[in-house]
Amino acid sequence: MSYPEHVCIKEVGPRDGLQNEKSFIPTERKIEWINTLSETGLSYIEITSFVHPKWIPALSDSYEVAVGINRKPGVTYAALVPNMKGLEKALQADVDEVSVFMSASNTHNQKNINKSIEDTLPVLQETVREAMAAGKKVRGYLSTVFGCPYEGHVPSEQVEQIALRLFDMGVYEVSLGDTVGVGNPSQVEMCLNEWANSLPFKQIALHFHDTRGMALANTLVGLKAGITTFDGALGGLGGCPYAKGASGNVATDDLVHMLNEMNVSTGVDLSKLLKSGHFIEASLNKPLRSHQMAVTRLEQNVGKE
Amino acid sequence: MSYPEHVCIKEVGPRDGLQNEKSFIPTERKIEWINTLSETGLSYIEITSFVHPKWIPALSDSYEVAVGINRKPGVTYAALVPNMKGLEKALQADVDEVSVFMSASNTHNQKNINKSIEDTLPVLQETVREAMAAGKKVRGYLSTVFGCPYEGHVPSEQVEQIALRLFDMGVYEVSLGDTVGVGNPSQVEMCLNEWANSLPFKQIALHFHDTRGMALANTLVGLKAGITTFDGALGGLGGCPYAKGASGNVATDDLVHMLNEMNVSTGVDLSKLLKSGHFIEASLNKPLRSHQMAVTRLEQNVGKE
Numbered sequence: 001m002s003y004p005e006h007v008c009i010k011e012v013g014p015r016d017g018l019q020n021e022k023s024f025i026p027t028e029r030k031i032e033w034i035n036t037l038s039e040t041g042l043s044y045i046e047i048t049s050f051v052h053p054k055w056i057p058a059l060s061d062s063y064e065v066a067v068g069i070n071r072k073p074g075v076t077y078a079a080l081v082p083n084m085k086g087l088e089k090a091l092q093a094d095v096d097e098v099s100v101f102m103s104a105s106n107t108h109n110q111k112n113i114n115k116s117i118e119d120t121l122p123v124l125q126e127t128v129r130e131a132m133a134a135g136k137k138v139r140g141y142l143s144t145v146f147g148c149p150y151e152g153h154v155p156s157e158q159v160e161q162i163a164l165r166l167f168d169m170g171v172y173e174v175s176l177g178d179t180v181g182v183g184n185p186s187q188v189e190m191c192l193n194e195w196a197n198s199l200p201f202k203q204i205a206l207h208f209h210d211t212r213g214m215a216l217a218n219t220l221v222g223l224k225a226g227i228t229t230f231d232g233a234l235g236g237l238g239g240c241p242y243a244k245g246a247s248g249n250v251a252t253d254d255l256v257h258m259l260n261e262m263n264v265s266t267g268v269d270l271s272k273l274l275k276s277g278h279f280i281e282a283s284l285n286k287p288l289r290s291h292q293m294a295v296t297r298l299e300q301n302v303g304k305e
Numbered sequence: 306m307s308y309p310e311h312v313c314i315k316e317v318g319p320r321d322g323l324q325n326e327k328s329f330i331p332t333e334r335k336i337e338w339i340n341t342l343s344e345t346g347l348s349y350i351e352i353t354s355f356v357h358p359k360w361i362p363a364l365s366d367s368y369e370v371a372v373g374i375n376r377k378p379g380v381t382y383a384a385l386v387p388n389m390k391g392l393e394k395a396l397q398a399d400v401d402e403v404s405v406f407m408s409a410s411n412t413h414n415q416k417n418i419n420k421s422i423e424d425t426l427p428v429l430q431e432t433v434r435e436a437m438a439a440g441k442k443v444r445g446y447l448s449t450v451f452g453c454p455y456e457g458h459v460p461s462e463q464v465e466q467i468a469l470r471l472f473d474m475g476v477y478e479v480s481l482g483d484t485v486g487v488g489n490p491s492q493v494e495m496c497l498n499e500w501a502n503s504l505p506f507k508q509i510a511l512h513f514h515d516t517r518g519m520a521l522a523n524t525l526v527g528l529k530a531g532i533t534t535f536d537g538a539l540g541g542l543g544g545c546p547y548a549k550g551a552s553g554n555v556a557t558d559d560l561v562h563m564l565n566e567m568n569v570s571t572g573v574d575l576s577k578l579l580k581s582g583h584f585i586e587a588s589l590n591k592p593l594r595s596h597q598m599a600v601t602r603l604e605q606n607v608g609k610e
Binding site: 003182184185186187210211212213214216217219220221251254257258261262263290291292295 | 308487489490491492515516517518519521522524525526556559562563566567568595596597600
């Protein structure tokens with residue numbers, strides 16, 4: 001196998017992670033956490049989501065977070081926006097980039113954003129156009145790419161078609177999400193083979209959830225296929241509130257650790273990342289699930305004996 | 306990538322798992338657990354270890370377990386033996402197979418079995434000879450193959466040389482163990498490439514610990530290299546009491562799930578395996594760490610809502 005020399009890790013913990021946590025992290029703690037993330041070497045942090053607070057109360061302070069953090073030069077601070085209303089707020093807060101999202105399966109799309117896929121596309125199109133008119137780059141998320149909690153199998157052609165529609169709108173990157181963590185390495189390999197000629201892999205990110213423990217194995221397959229952008233949430237935070245069984249994003253720290261060990265550079269300082277993990281762990285008042293966080297706790301306890 | 310059509314999973318939970326648990330599982334519960342494992346389709350179960358009870362009190366009832374279980378036809382019931390004394394007891398209990406063990410790094414070997422590598426080899430040689438004279442097949446475990454908690458890097462040539470010595474003694478299979486869970490996919494691939502011409506891969510098993518979350522990714526690399534035997538412990542039980550940070554074998558259930566999804570047959574019924582996991586989980590009175598066990602608990606709770 002050959003692997004890329006460098007990959008870009010996009011930290012989605014403050015958004016995809018916290019949106020699925022029951023406890024509300026005080027705004028000041030969120031800001032402080034994101035400020036520690038900015039010091040780890042990460043070049044991209046998705047800091048919040050400008051959705052209606054009724055949908056995701058955990059992120060109801062998105063504006064305050066976006067204007068409260070230190071903007072470190074060289075780091076891109078992005079936010080999720082579902083539509084024009086969200087975009088307006090994101091522009092008011094002057095985030096660096098926005099992300100739009102939809103699902104590759106119709107039922108999940110309907111349950112998640114209350115619209116069919118066909119009805120969602122024009123909403124995203126308008127949002128992308130306005131964002132770009134305001135000088136912002138736009139990323140597109142496609143969910144349930146390797147399986148839907150309601151429909152099961154999602155045809156790879158369907159994923160391809162919607163991803164191409166997103167590129168046509170002007171998004172610079174599509175993040176393909178295994179929202180419920182059901183994709184297996186053979187499947188991921190087969191899909192990537194099918195997409196190799198139709199999708200521009202330098203503009204494709206992979207977004208794995210580790211529900212069934214296969215996220216790092218799937219990452220390996222992605223690396224081998226030439227994908228160089230991967231999403232993660234520090235400590236394995238996150239999930240999807242509408243997808244039963246989805247218990248968290250792949251842990252950024254486990255991802256960075258594996259890549260470091262494989263001599264694939266990420267630019268991320270693992271020890272700083274783990275310190276940032278301990279900060280949010282203390283705020284959440286529960287242990288984070290990642291292996292690196294567990295190993296660190298164990299080493300600290302051993303040291304105390 | 307191409308993968309084998311069938312792989313053999315060797316369940317080491319009753320030995321490698323339980324030996325590192327603080328609570329003593331009553332003999333009757335162990336026997337009942339192993340009996341449930343026998344009904345899952347597993348063809349090989351390492352049921353206990355005939356070491357001095359002072360070393361591993363959790364397995365002090367090895368004889369009672371070995372003679373108490375139902376021996377299902379077609380299932381091999383194996384036990385670990387450190388030396389002639391252990392072998393004698395294992396032969397008294399008439400287990401189907403025995404396993405001998407040593408480390409690929411001298412310091413770990415010294416700390417684990419109180420002898421240098423060179424002084425261990427004659428002990429194992431005598432044990433293997435006597436076991437074979439008694440009509441038993443012998444498996445060899447080699448620990449710290451991808452890294453040592455005391456020495457760090459372990460040269461792949463050293464692993465190769467000791468593995469060949471074990472084969473020379475007459476063992477039919479060598480299980481290469483990542484005792485502290487530090488091996489990464491690039492390293493495993495590089496080592497397997499180096500060993501491809503010197504070690505008989507059909508007689509090599511891989512034994513991963515998931516301390517840093519890389520066990521399934523490493524398994525993928527092993528499959529690709531043509532390895533067809535993998536060790537696991539149900540629910541992710543286990544570890545190594547002498548290796549700081551080693552928090553458990555790769556979970557057999559996660560391994561079987563991934564292989565099933567990849568259409569690599571294992572002969573193991575996942576739902577029966579998970580039921581067996583719930584049995585030992587109840588006996589240990591703590592949640593097992595595996596992803597499959599967590600997903601099952603979640604689904605059961607969701608069902609109750």
